[in-house]
Amino acid sequence: MAGKDNKKLVAEITSMDEDFARWYTDIVKKADLIDYSSVKGCMIIRPYGYAIWENIQKILDARFKETGVENVYMPMFIPESLLKKEKDHVEGFAPEVAWVTHGGNERLAERLCVRPTSETLFCEHYANIIKSYRDLPKVYNQWCSVVRWEKTTRPFLRSREFLWQEGHTMHRTAKEAEERTVQMLNVYADFFENDLGIPVVKGRKTDKEKFAGAEATYTVEALMHDGKALQGGTSHNFGNGFAKAFDIQFLDNDNTLKYAYETSWGVSTRIIGGIIMTHGDDSGLVLPPSVAPIQVVVIPVQQHKDGVLEAAEGIADTLKAAGYRVKLDDSDQSPGWKFSEYEMRGVPLRIEIGPRDMAEGKCVIVRRDNREKTFVSLENLTNSVAEGLSNLRDALYEKALNNRNARTFVAKSFDELKDIAEKESGYIKAMWCGELECELKLKEEADVSSRCIPFEGEAVSDTCVCCGKPAKKLVYWGKAY
RNA sequence: CGGGAUGUAGCGCAGUUGGUAGCGCGCCUGGUUUGGGACCAGGAUGUCGCAGGUUCAAAUCCUGUCAUUCCGACCA
Numbered sequence: 001m002a003g004k005d006n007k008k009l010v011a012e013i014t015s016m017d018e019d020f021a022r023w024y025t026d027i028v029k030k031a032d033l034i035d036y037s038s039v040k041g042c043m044i045i046r047p048y049g050y051a052i053w054e055n056i057q058k059i060l061d062a063r064f065k066e067t068g069v070e071n072v073y074m075p076m077f078i079p080e081s082l083l084k085k086e087k088d089h090v091e092g093f094a095p096e097v098a099w100v101t102h103g104g105n106e107r108l109a110e111r112l113c114v115r116p117t118s119e120t121l122f123c124e125h126y127a128n129i130i131k132s133y134r135d136l137p138k139v140y141n142q143w144c145s146v147v148r149w150e151k152t153t154r155p156f157l158r159s160r161e162f163l164w165q166e167g168h169t170m171h172r173t174a175k176e177a178e179e180r181t182v183q184m185l186n187v188y189a190d191f192f193e194n195d196l197g198i199p200v201v202k203g204r205k206t207d208k209e210k211f212a213g214a215e216a217t218y219t220v221e222a223l224m225h226d227g228k229a230l231q232g233g234t235s236h237n238f239g240n241g242f243a244k245a246f247d248i249q250f251l252d253n254d255n256t257l258k259y260a261y262e263t264s265w266g267v268s269t270r271i272i273g274g275i276i277m278t279h280g281d282d283s284g285l286v287l288p289p290s291v292a293p294i295q296v297v298v299i300p301v302q303q304h305k306d307g308v309l310e311a312a313e314g315i316a317d318t319l320k321a322a323g324y325r326v327k328l329d330d331s332d333q334s335p336g337w338k339f340s341e342y343e344m345r346g347v348p349l350r351i352e353i354g355p356r357d358m359a360e361g362k363c364v365i366v367r368r369d370n371r372e373k374t375f376v377s378l379e380n381l382t383n384s385v386a387e388g389l390s391n392l393r394d395a396l397y398e399k400a401l402n403n404r405n406a407r408t409f410v411a412k413s414f415d416e417l418k419d420i421a422e423k424e425s426g427y428i429k430a431m432w433c434g435e436l437e438c439e440l441k442l443k444e445e446a447d448v449s450s451r452c453i454p455f456e457g458e459a460v461s462d463t464c465v466c467c468g469k470p471a472k473k474l475v476y477w478g479k480a481y
Numbered sequence: 482c483g484g485g486a487u488g489u490a491g492c493g494c495a496g497u498u499g500g501u502a503g504c505g506c507g508c509c510u511g512g513u514u515u516g517g518g519a520c521c522a523g524g525a526u527g528u529c530g531c532a533g534g535u536u537c538a539a540a541u542c543c544u545g546u547c548a549u550u551c552c553g554a555c556c557a
Binding site: 210301 | 482492517548549550551555556
């Protein structure tokens with residue numbers, strides 16, 4: 001009995017509905033995604049966590065390239081003078097940049113900032129290589145890490161160094177830049193919804209919330225299990241503001257000099273935090289099959305008995321040959337231990353095979369999300385796995401969507417909004433006049449920020465929820481990570 | 482950046498009025514087991530977060546610092 005209690009201790013994680021914050025950090029550690037380093041806010045991404053990121057990279061990188069993106073690598077240091085070239089941009093980032101002041105023992109003539117984002121570097125380079133309209137468009141992306149010296153940090157959600165991709169493009173016309181901005185936002189939205197099973201709201205950020213130096217920022221917003229919003233990815237249209245600051249001009253076919261139009265767009269390892277907080281449960285992580293490092297784990301039961309291990313190997317080989325990421329766990333741990341372990345790690349499907357199944361030419365497939373068991377014949381295995389993974393993705397999406405719907409509210413008056421903000425956690429749809437003053441007041445008095453002005457969505461009333469003046473903009477308000 | 486909590490073996494923790502560190506799990510060896518975190522026997526593992534200070538003596542008291550975490554403020 002004593003042994004049993006101890007085992008329970010090992011497996012225990014905080015219940016997500018009792019303490020979501022603690023549940024999150026438990027999962028991140030116990031699913032072996034990260035470890036802490038000795039520098040605040042700088043985390044070690046462990047093999048299992050990094051494998052998720054690699055899968056995210058693989059999928060997105062391929063999608064980017066389908067749209068003509070080329071990958072490059074920019075330096076990690078930005079001279080102070082270069083960072084300062086665009087006023088809004090430097091003001092936005094200055095409070096959280098890390099500086100390099102010395103090389104060895106010698107003080108540098110000009111200090112260098114560790115990139116918090118690379119607009120300035122791309123612009124400097126583009127100014128050098130863009131001369132003619134024939135040089136456009138330029139559609140570059142880089143996968144790298146950036147540094148932002150955050151005060152409060154949380155694994156994946158807010159760290160001082162994080163991995164991301166940043167695409168930076170230059171275009172001949174404003175129209176083309178706008179199209180690229182929307183195109184990349186759609187790539188993100190599709191990835192979130194179809195690959196990760198995370199429903200998103202596509203929309204535009206208010207001026208207050210948009211990227212420093214951008215003309216327009218578009219965003220995909222996801223709602224987490226606890227009702228807080230997470231900005232999943234952003235796509236910015238800079239117009240030609242940066243081009244003017246960095247003198248990126250080209251000679252057009254009418255023989256006049258014109259400024260180029262710029263966009264940038266990015267997603268980061270924060271996505272992993274989003275996956276955890278959208279799909280996870282009290283048994284641990286639940287990973288969408290598209291990015292799960294292990295899609296199917298095969299667990300032999302009574303593996304020492306004749307033929308069991310061979311049958312399990314056969315199953316693993318069959319599935320590997322069909323292109324799935326499969327792990328056969330033939331370690332000495334008890335089956336029960338393995339079940340719990342792979343549930344903690346969020347493996348979408350588990351296959352159990354033991355003497356009883358073998359006698360019937362079958363195995364058991366268990367889904368991670370609902371623990372539903374199905375007995376399937378070995379001949380049909382590949383189809384059953386395909387179906388299981390696909391159904392699981394759909395179920396994850398469905399569940400997340402239901403959560404979002406249940407947590408989406410409508411407010412027509414200020415009092416109503418305030419009341420909802422106090423009692424509920426989620427999105428509040430309400431009209432807004434467009435004035436910063438009202439946005440600040442809602443933040444101040446109702447503690448909600450504007451998440452986005454959705455591309456799709458009907459007006460819920462005619463007047464601003466705050467000041468009562470005529471309003472046409474629908475805004476999703478909420479609390480964000 | 483402000484307030485609270487924590488830091489002792491890989492993990493979870495105990496350690497009394499200061500006397501030089503212990504428990505469970507895990508790990509290693511051997512054996513028995515295996516359909517929801519198995520069992521027996523034997524074994525290994527510590528600059529007590531770090532740096533100062535007080536003391537004959539510090540995990541324990543004092544100061545500083547770093548990290549984790551929660552709440553708040555801030556937040557491309």
